[in-house]
Amino acid sequence: xxxxxxxxxxxxxxxxxxxxxxxxxxxxxSFEGWVRNHNEGHAVTRLEYEAFVxxxxxxxxxxxxxxxxxxxxxxxxxVHRVGPLALGDVAVWVGVSAAHRDEAxxxxxxxxxxxKHRVPIWKKEHYVNGDSGWVNCERCAMPAxxxxxxxxxxxxxxxxxxxxxxxxxLREVGADGQARxxxxxxxxxxxxxxxxxxxxxLAGAGVGRLxxxxxxxxxxxxxxxxxxxxxxxxxxxxxxxxxxxxxxxNPEVRVESHALRLDAxxxxxxxxxxxxxxxxxxxxxTKFLLNDLxxxxxxxxxxxxxxxxxxxxxxxxxxxxxxxxxxxxxxATRDGLVGNCAEAGVLGPxxxxxxxxxxxxxxxxxxxxxxxxxxxxxxxDLITLGTHRLRARRMPxxxxxxxxxxxxxxxxxxxxxxxxxxxxxxxxxxxTFVDVRDSRERSLDPLPGESLHLPxxxxxxxxxxxxxxxxxxxxxxxxxxSAAAADLLRSQGFAECRSLSGGLxxxxxxx
Ligand SMILES: [Zn+2]
Numbered sequence: 001x002x003x004x005x006x007x008x009x010x011x012x013x014x015x016x017x018x019x020x021x022x023x024x025x026x027x028x029x030s031f032e033g034w035v036r037n038h039n040e041g042h043a044v045t046r047l048e049y050e051a052f053v054x055x056x057x058x059x060x061x062x063x064x065x066x067x068x069x070x071x072x073x074x075x076x077x078x079v080h081r082v083g084p085l086a087l088g089d090v091a092v093w094v095g096v097s098a099a100h101r102d103e104a105x106x107x108x109x110x111x112x113x114x115x116k117h118r119v120p121i122w123k124k125e126h127y128v129n130g131d132s133g134w135v136n137c138e139r140c141a142m143p144a145x146x147x148x149x150x151x152x153x154x155x156x157x158x159x160x161x162x163x164x165x166x167x168x169x170l171r172e173v174g175a176d177g178q179a180r181x182x183x184x185x186x187x188x189x190x191x192x193x194x195x196x197x198x199x200x201x202l203a204g205a206g207v208g209r210l211x212x213x214x215x216x217x218x219x220x221x222x223x224x225x226x227x228x229x230x231x232x233x234x235x236x237x238x239x240x241x242x243x244x245x246x247x248x249x250n251p252e253v254r255v256e257s258h259a260l261r262l263d264a265x266x267x268x269x270x271x272x273x274x275x276x277x278x279x280x281x282x283x284x285x286t287k288f289l290l291n292d293l294x295x296x297x298x299x300x301x302x303x304x305x306x307x308x309x310x311x312x313x314x315x316x317x318x319x320x321x322x323x324x325x326x327x328x329x330x331x332a333t334r335d336g337l338v339g340n341c342a343e344a345g346v347l348g349p350x351x352x353x354x355x356x357x358x359x360x361x362x363x364x365x366x367x368x369x370x371x372x373x374x375x376x377x378x379x380x381d382l383i384t385l386g387t388h389r390l391r392a393r394r395m396p397x398x399x400x401x402x403x404x405x406x407x408x409x410x411x412x413x414x415x416x417x418x419x420x421x422x423x424x425x426x427x428x429x430x431x432t433f434v435d436v437r438d439s440r441e442r443s444l445d446p447l448p449g450e451s452l453h454l455p456x457x458x459x460x461x462x463x464x465x466x467x468x469x470x471x472x473x474x475x476x477x478x479x480x481x482s483a484a485a486a487d488l489l490r491s492q493g494f495a496e497c498r499s500l501s502g503g504l505x506x507x508x509x510x511x
Contacts, residue, residue, distance in 0.1 A: 002057070002061065002077075003060075003061050003064035003065065003068075003076060003077050003078070004057060004060030004061045004063065004064050004077070004078045004079075004080075004115075005057065005060075005078075005079055005080075006051060006053060006056070006057070006079070006080050006081070006082045007079050007080070007081055007082070008081070008082055008083045010089060010090075011079055011081065011089075011090045011093050013030075013032065013090060013093055016030075016077070016079060016093055016095055017030065017095060019077070019095075020075050020077065020095045020096070020097045021097070022074050022075055022097050024074060024099065025074050025075070025097040025098055025099060025104075026098075026099055026100055026101070027097065027098055027099070027100055027101035027102075027103075027104040028095065028096065028097045028098075028104060029095075029096050029098075029101065029104035029105045029107075029108040030093065030094060030095040030096070030108065031092075031093070031094040031108050031109075031111075031112045032090045032092070032093055032094075033090070033091045033092040033093075033112070034088060034089065034090060034091065035047055035085050035086065035087050035088060035089045035091050036087070037087050039125055042125065042127045042128075042129075042131075043127060043128040043129075044087070044125050044126065044127060044128075045087070045126050045127065045128055046084065046085065046086055046087065046126050047084075047085055047123055047124060047125045047126060048083060048084045048085065048123070048124040048126075049080070049081055049082045049083065049085065049091065049121055049122070049123055049124075050082060050121070050122045050123075050124070051080070051082050051119070051120060051121040051122070052120040052159065053082075055120055056080075056119045056120050056121060059118050059119050059120070060078060060080070060115060060119050063078070063110075063111055063114040063115055063118060063119070064076050064077065064078055064111060066110075066114070067096070067107040067110045067111045067114075068107070070107070070110065071096075071098070071103040071106050071107040071110070072098070072099075072103060073096050073097065073098035073099075073103050073104060073107045074097050074098055074099065075095075075096065075097045076094075076095070076096045076097075076107055076108075076111060077094070077095050077096075078092065078093065078094045078095075078111050078112075078115060079092070079093045080092045080093075080115070080119070080121060082121075092112070092115065094108050094111045094112050094115075095108070096108045096111070113240075117244045117247060117248075118247055118251075120159055120251075161252075162206060162250050162251075162252050164178050164205070164206050167205060172367065172369055173367060177367045178206065180366060180367060180368075181205055181206050181207050181208065181363070181366055181367070182206055182207075182208045182252075183208055184207050184208055184209070184275050184276070184366045185207070185208060185209035185210070185211070185273060185274045185275050185276075186202055186207055186209075186210055186211070186274060186275065186276045186277070186278060186362060186366075187210075187211040187213065187270065187271050187274040187276070187277045187278070188202070188210060188211065188212055188213070188278045188280055189213045189214075189262055189277065189278065189279055189280060189281055189286065189290065190213070190214055190279070190280035190281040190282070190286075191212050191213075191214040191238045191239055191241075191242040191280070192214070192216070192222060192225075192226055192238065192280065192281075192282070192351070193222075193225040193226055193280075193282075193306065193346070193348070193350075193351030193352070193355065194280035194281075194282075194304050194306065194351050194354055194355040194358060195212070195214065195242065195278075195280035195355065196225075196226050196227070196228045196229075196242070196352075196355060197351075197352055197355030197356045197358075197359055198278055198280055198355045198358050198359045198362070199212065199228075199242055199245070199246055200228065200245075200249065200359075201356065201359035201360070201363070202359055202362060202363070203245075203246040203249045203250045203253050203255075204249060204250060205359075205363055206250065206252060206253070207253065207363075207366070208252075208253065208254060209253070209254045209255075209256075209274075210246060210253055210254070210255045210256075211255075211256045211257075211258070211270065211271075211274055212239050212242050212243055212246075212255065212256070212257040212258065213239065213257075213258045213260065213261075213262050213270055214237070214238045214239040214242070214257075214258075214259065215239075215259060215260050215261035216237075216238050217234075217235055217236060217237055217238065218233050218234045218235065218236055218237075218238050218241060219234055220234050222238075224348040225346060225347075225348035225349075225350075225351050225352065226238075227348065227352075228242070228245055229241055229245075237257075237259040238259075239257040239258055239259040239260075240257050240259060242257065243255045243256075243257035258270060261286075262286055262289060262290070263289070264289060267289055267290070267293050268293070268297075271293060271297070271299065274299070275299075275366070276299070276300055276301075276302065276362060276365060276366065277290060277293070277294070277299060277300070277301045277302070278301070278302050278304075278358055278362055279301055279302065279303040279304065280304060280355065280358070282305075282306070287303060287305070287325060288325060288326065288400075290303070291303075291316055291324050291325035291326060291400060292400050292403070292404070294316045294317070294318035294324065295316075295318050295324055295400055295401060295403075295404035296318075296404055297318060298318045298319065299318055300315060300316065300317050300318055300365070301315075301316045301318070302314075302315050302316075302358060302361055302362055302365070302372075303315070303316065303325065304354045304355065304357070304358040305354075306346060306350055306351045306354050307344060307461075308344050308345065308346060308350075309347070309350060309381060309382045309383040310379065310380065310381045310382065310383075310461065311350065311351070311353070311354040311379075311380055311382070312377050312378060312379045312380070313354065313357055313358060313361060313372055313377070313378040313380075314328070314372075314376075314377045314378075314392060315361070315365075315372050315373070315374050316374065317374040319374075320394070320401060320404075321394060322374035322375050322392075322394055323374065323375060323392035323393055323394045323395070323491075324394075324398060324400050324401060325400075326398050326399055326400040326401070327392065327393065327394050327395040327398045327400075327401065327491055328377065328392045328491050328492060329488075329491075330395070330398070330399070330487070330488070330491070331484070331488075349382075350382055353380070353382060354380070357378075357380075374392075375391060375392055375393065375394075376389045376390060376391055376392055376493075377389065377390045377391075377392050377492070379464060381464075386464070388464040390463070390464070390468075390492045390493055391468065391492060391493020391494075392491070392492065392493065393490070393491055393492075393493060395490075395491055415498070416483065416486055416487060416490065416498060416499060417479065417483055417486075417498065417499045417500075417501040418473070418498045418499070418500065418501060419500075419501045419502065419506075420500065420507070421507075421510060422507065422511070423447065423448060423449070423507065426473050426500070427449065430471050431471050431472065431473035431498075432451075432452065432470060432471060432472050432473070433447055433449070433450070433451035433452065433472075433473055433475055434451065434452045434453075434454050434466070434472045434473065434474045434475065434485075434497075435447055435451045435452065435453050435454070435455075435475050435476075436454055436455060436456050436459065436474050436475065436476050436481050436482050436485045437455065437475075437476050437477060437481075438455045438456070438457070439453075439455065441477065445477075445504065447475065451475070452465070452466075452472075454466075454485075456481050456484075456485060459485055459488065459489075460488075463488075463489060463492060463494070466489070466494060466497075468493055468494060469495070469496060470494070470496060470497070471496045471497075472489075472494065472496065472497040472498070473497075473498055473499075473500055474486045474489075474497060474498065474499045474500065475499075475500045475503065475504065476500075476503050476504075477503050477504055477505060478502065478503040478504075478505050478506075479499060479500060479501050479502045479503035479505075479506065480503070482499040482500055482503060483499040483501075485499070486498055486499040
């Protein structure tokens with residue numbers, strides 16, 4: 001029998017079950033969806049199902065096949081009623097036989113969930129009060145949209161198809177650009193604060209294939225920034241919630257979801273076949289994993305990070321010429337350097353802004369339009385509304401670039417540490433002093449004359465106060481912190497910044 005089919009008559013479930021018998025199977029699981037006497041507070045007397053049969057059969061068959069390969073089951077089938085049904089009738093039947101019961105249960109669950117979300121079937125409910133209403137089954141399966149519209153005019157309106165005319169109208173997009181988007185594929189890692197706007201806009205734009213990786217389940221604390229989801233969906237896997245939303249928004253997009261954490265073992269496999277990867281996570285280990293994947297595979301990764309009111313965007317091309325994440329943040333993996341939303345707190349629109357920017361940059365990349373360059377980082381402070389673009393330079397001693405088997409040697413840096421007999425000599429040499437000690441040290445042992453105060457703890461956020469071409473001498477007590485700070489600033493394009501070798505201690509000793 002066809003793996004997915006419609007029936008206009010009452011289902012003979014015993015006969016259906018017999019069809020699924022197989023001597024190699026140790027387990028059979030089935031699901032029956034029944035017509036019940038109430039829905040959404042309305043007493044239901046009977047109902048009708050209507051489907052776009054041709055489309056629905058294709059999609060249904062695809063779902064059953066997906067279940068068969070995903071869970072390795074022997075036989076799987078789904079039969080859905082159409083036309084008028086009575087209370088108590090079996091509206092949909094799913095049967096799966098497999099070598100073991102676990103696969104049978106899981107495949108059965110998968111099929112019914114996917115059918116509810118993906119197959120174009122409508123249900124018309126007749127209520128006790130004589131009223132009736134058409135209900136999209138997809139909406140039944142999604143508690144997000146409980147406000148069923150009982151407007152009778154909705155009946156037989158054919159499902160509208162996606163319309164990209166508003167973006168095709170742009171000279172930069174046009175029909176060619178639209179075709180390009182349709183032929184593109186993007187893997188989105190993280191379906192949270194950044195991932196939600198990213199997925200919305202990429203699906204809306206008609207990017208042909210989207211992959212979603214997220215191991216988390218929705219929590220009430222997510223919703224202030226992940227406003228695509230519903231409170232009633234808490235506890236469900238975000239990857240499948242997001243996939244269902246993408247399908248609802250644009251059925252033309254092929255979407256694959258993976259409810260697991262990207263790690264060193266699966267990164268290669270999950271990203272295979274995608275043109276571009278978007279990092280929408282809030283944790284450093286995944287970011288660096290993706291960074292290294294970019295360098296190994298040559299596949300571009302667009303990173304976004306948010307910290308309280310500030311965030312940044314960086315594109316890693318995965319080549320040997322332009323900067324990678326580790327070129328910019330050689331020490332970033334150490335704990336506590338940047339917190340995540342859970343620890344640091346965040347206002348909902350902040351990841352919304354950065355996710356939107358990320359989606360925009362992704363579309364521009366796919367369309368071949370100018371945008372963020374691989375040798376820069378865009379930093380946007382949403383308190384002051386100030387933007388900064390920092391240079392990101394390929395560092396010659398970058399560990400990740402080295403590991404990726406980089407070929408051409410990167411240019412050697414200028415001397416990072418310099419020595420002076422006195423601070424006056426340094427001033428004479430045209431340096432502006434930058435004190436990287438903390439406030440307490442600074443007040444106990446102030447520097448003579450003018451100096452900027454940029455304590456280590458604020459270096460990452462306050463570097464934007466410095467001028468990119470400024471001649472800076474970084475100073476601390478012993479020269480250690482200032483050397484690390486100078487190294488970091490160099491990597492962000494402050495080519496003329498140096499560290500006072502030996503710090504104030506050496507100056508005093510030689511005085
Ligand atoms: Zn690097």
